[in-house]
Amino acid sequence: MTEEHVVSVDGHRIRLTNLDKVLYPETGTTKRDVLDYYARIADVLIPHTANRPATRKRWVHGVGTADEPGQMFFQKNLDESTPSWVKRRTIEHKNHTNEYPLVNDLATLTWLAQIAALEIHVPQWQFGRTGTQKNPDRLVLDLDPGEGTGLAECAEVARLARDILTGMGLDPLPVTSGSKGIHLYAALDGKQTSDEVAAVAHELARALEADHPDLVVSDMKKTLRPGKVLVDWSQNNGNKTTIAPYSLRGRAHPTVAAPRTWRELAGKNLAQLDYTEVLARVRRRGDPLAGLTAGHLASLEPTPERMAGFDRLEKYRSMRDDSKTPEPVPAAAAPTSDGTSFVIQEHHARRLHYDFRLEHDGVLVSWALPKGVPTESGVNHLAVQTEDHPLEYGSFEGRIPAGEYGAGEVTIWDAGTYDLEKWRDGKEVIVVLHGEKHGTHRYALISTAHGGDSKNQENNWLIHLMKEQPGDGTGAADASAQAAPSGKERTRVGADRARRDASRPPSPMLATLGAEADIDDEGDWAFEMKWDGIRAVAEVRGGKVRLFSRNGVDITVSYPELVELADVVDGDAVLDGEIVALDRTGRPSFGRLQGRMHLRKKDDVDAAMRDIPVHFMVFDVLEAHGESLTGAEYTRRREALRSVVGASDLVQVPPAFDGDLGAALASSSALGLEGVMAKKRDGLYSPGIRSRTWIKLKHHLAQEVVVVGWRPGHGSRARRVGSLLMGVPEGDGIRYVGRVGTGFDEKTLDEMLPRLKKMARKTSAVTDVPAADARDAVWVSPRLVGEVEFAEWTPTGRLRQPSWRGWRPDKDVTQIVVEDPSGTLGADAQAAAESSVADVGAGG
Structure with a gap:
């Protein structure tokens, strides 16, 4: 007679049978053990499966042994025996419709364990409240070892991928898959479609392969995989699924897709974990993957x-x-x-x-x-x-x-x-x-x-x-x-x-490029000088100063002289401003500032600080004396700024022109500055948002670009870079915008070639390069951002007469926006370019 128990879980009655049935013969693990595991792990598992359609792999008669595996079958659609209280959503496929369960609660998880659905697979997206499929809220890379490789090689590739993902503004988190390899997850903000995220993941996989061809392969062909680790990017496709974190695996031993720490991945004895080890870890340490589901924004409604x-x-x-x-x-x-x-x-x-x-x-x-x-x-x-x-x-x-x-x-x-x-x-x-x-x-x-x-x-x-x-x-x-x-x-x-203990100030508010015609009533605007430097948010608390770049990177160590802020700021405050380096005439020089941007070592910083001192031009205040001012109008924030920040040799609060754009532009030109910032007097401060209450008016056209390749130089440039090939993000790729070969100083040329050689790849990241430009091009992974001046956009969307201004290490590719106040680029092309910015984990 079959043993039977009726239990109440979350108010639902569930009939449990055959509790002593062995599901993992090699370890003697029973259905009772499986039910116990899922009950105890539910609190950390469910956040990773909630509101996602679950595909199940079932072993009704057990997983068998390594020599004689048990019979398994996939199950997507719910059958008639499914309890009515199981939450579900329907997906219409090309020629059929499936109804999937949502693993949103312990009762559903218990029911799945009862029917021996040992593995739970889910996509990287969730259903919205109305049942509409949302954009993915996470990116995943599946690192799968080929013959002759194992976890150690997967861990090595994981660290390489981490460097790239971190550079994109993401925070990758590792999971040993419970099978052979490692999964890397990173939280997204839901702004990209599955196709867009898959394209980014594919490009990342190809970049890893180009940089490490002896270790990494991005092509799925099995013949290419021996001795290498496959970086499987395809699981970001909206129709694909990945084993859910904390799910059991149907292997000979009851291993688990187990979230790990980066320190563990560096260990010599890295191994897959079974369910008893995972329970003990969670009891001691909590969920290392908690950051994947806590805190990042999600849309309540369809995107x-x-x-x-x-x-x-x-x-x-x-x-x-x-x-x-x-x-x-x-x-x-x-x-x-x-x-x-x-x-x-x-x-x-x-x-x-x-x-x-x-x-x-x-x-x-x-x-x-x-x-x-x-x-x-x-x-x-x-x-x-x-x-x-x-x-x-x-x-x-x-x-x-x-x-x-x-x-x-x-x-x-x-x-x-x-x-x-x-x-x-x-x-x-x-x-x-x-x-x-x-x-x-x-x-x-x-x-x-x-x-x-x-x-x-x-x-x-x-x-x-x-x-x-x-x-x-x-x-x-x-x-x-x-x-x-x-x-x-x-x-x-x-x-x-x-995370709060290591919190950072908000991202700075962003301006929109414009023209004088955009300023309809000058009386509604204030005008400030536009400083040619890098953006920084300064946090002054308890007499200590921290500086953050636009991307949220702590850059305090690079500019130690700006600790002077603690002496000139009255109390605690969060300030927005520009770090600039002045030339011999006292004018901001972006080229000169390049000598300070990349430095982190104390000796290098100290030496550069003597030769290239910097100044901090403070133009806004986000918080003062414990009060948030982001909801205050510009006029009030300026009053607060003047009362909070005193002047010094290195820290200044530049004046603003009230309602006189002509005078502001004339002064900016006379001072040799980049242009003017027009700010709406009743505008609020919107962290991380590009707003039309701030409009930048430039004396010259400038464009941030991603470097996609280079061409060798000749004559005096022999054995050096002759020109850089440039692109801007568009759609799901990068659009070619031309090459630049002027504006480089000798130091830039000396440092450029070794840096670019490390990023070489076999294929171009852009597809529309003219044959003349591509003839002897050396392609590189599209990760470096620079800035150029230029005369105008050509009708074909190229930069005319570009001249190099410098690298922009304070920005990444995802933040490039095509800037064209004159409209010569064309309204359709401009709109497409601006909407194409792949904001994967970063603000536009």
Whole structure:
């Protein structure tokens, strides 16, 4: 008689049978052991599988032995025996439709273990709240050892890939696959499609192969793989899946796809881990892969690329008749924007409640607060997510007639803008509201759904006024601990706190290239000089100074003289400015600054500091005396800046011209500067966002480019670089824009060739290079960014008369934007180029 137990998991009754059945004969591991493992590992496994369609590999009669493997079968579609409470989503394939389970809870995981679904495979993307497939939120590389190689070689390739990924602004995390190789994961921000991410991963694999042809292969052909490690990039394809972290493997021994640390990968005794080792590790150390799921932004709704076939206001309109209600009822949602507006409306309907609305992807994502907006940090209020509202609703006040949906008086309780700290799909949203009436407050919205069928339950959240408000020196992660302190949340909060301890200031706000015609009313603008240097955010806390590049890299060690900031800044502050090096005439020289950019060793820095001193031109303040000022208008920030920062030989607060663009441009030209920055006087500071409230007006045209190759020189340039071949990102690749052979000084030429030789590759990263330029070209991996001046864009999209200005180590390829204020590049080409920037893990 079959042994049977009925257990209750997450409120669901599950029948467990054959608990003593041996599933792994070589180790005697039973179904009872498997169930126990998945129950104990669920808190760290589920964050990596939630909302992803799960493909299962089942061994109903056990995995067998190494000599006689057991029978396995794949299962994608759910069958009729699937419990009704298992969450599921449908995917339409070319000629059929499959319904997949979502491994979102322990009950589902227990059911899978009961049916011997030992392996769980998921894609790199998630379903959104509406069931629409979202863009991937992680990149994965599968390092698969060929015959004659093993984990040691995979670990070596992992370290090589880590260098490239880190240079792209990503934070790769390793997982020993439980089979033969290693997986590398990196969190993404959801801005790229699966095809775009796969293209980036493919290019990375090819770059590794070009740099290390004796160790790496990127081609799937088995005949090419002996003695090498295959970098399998294809699992980023939207139709492909990867074994989920913490899943068991159906091998002779019960090994696990186990997240590891980089220190472990450097160890001599690196090996795959079995489930008992993994349980012990997690008990001691938590989840090394927690950073993959905690903190990076995720869209609550489908991404803009998916919006064409999805009407986000359909439900809103179905509930309203524009002939009977004064509410706005537009025909469609607004075009997706980067807006960060919010509104809280007091709604005297059948029962008084407040409507909390955040602008996101062209609509107002909305929650109803039956008990109002929380005013104390110790009290959580219910927040019921409702239908998306149009952006026009943000200014609506009036009476909804009796008999209509939501009948009653609506008034605006507060409105303004918000800073987004976290947006985890269906789980958690943390924002800092900058209200016009009630000031600045940090709120957390946390979902309370736990796997039930009820739609109402799925829409129930808590809203929490966080105890730690902006400027008090603490992070946002504690909201979850206070509002929903489950074991899983405590694990995640611990990881958040670790990251918070090493926190960095926000990314600097970015400007848009423009022309004088863009400044319609000079009285609305202030004009500052544009300094020819590198951008830096300075954090002054407790008398200590840290400097960060635009990419968030700590560059303090390269500019030790700027510790003088601690003496001239009144209290703690976070400042935005430009590091410049002056020439003999006292003018900023970007070429001269090149001699300081790459230095990290103390002796090198000390020597360069004597020859090339730098200055810090401070032009904005993000935080002062514990108060965040990103939500304050430019005029107020300038007042705060003047009161916080004193002047010194190395630190200056340059003046601004009020409403006189002509005078500003004339002064900039007379001083030999790069141009003018026009800043809207009522503009807010938007970290990491390229905004039209800041417009840069240049005296000359300049363009950042990625170096894709070089041509040998002749005559006096023999055995040196003659010219560099350049490109800019476009679509899923790089567009060729010409070559540059002038503007190099002798030191640059001496250093350039050894550097480029290390990056050589066999094939070109661009496909449209004229035969004359490609004839003797040496191709390199497209990782280095430089800047050129030029006369104009040609009709074919090439740079005319480019001249080299210097390397831009403060920027990476993902941040290159085609700059063309004159429109000579062509509107279509310009739009395509700007929209093509592959923001993998980095701001544009």
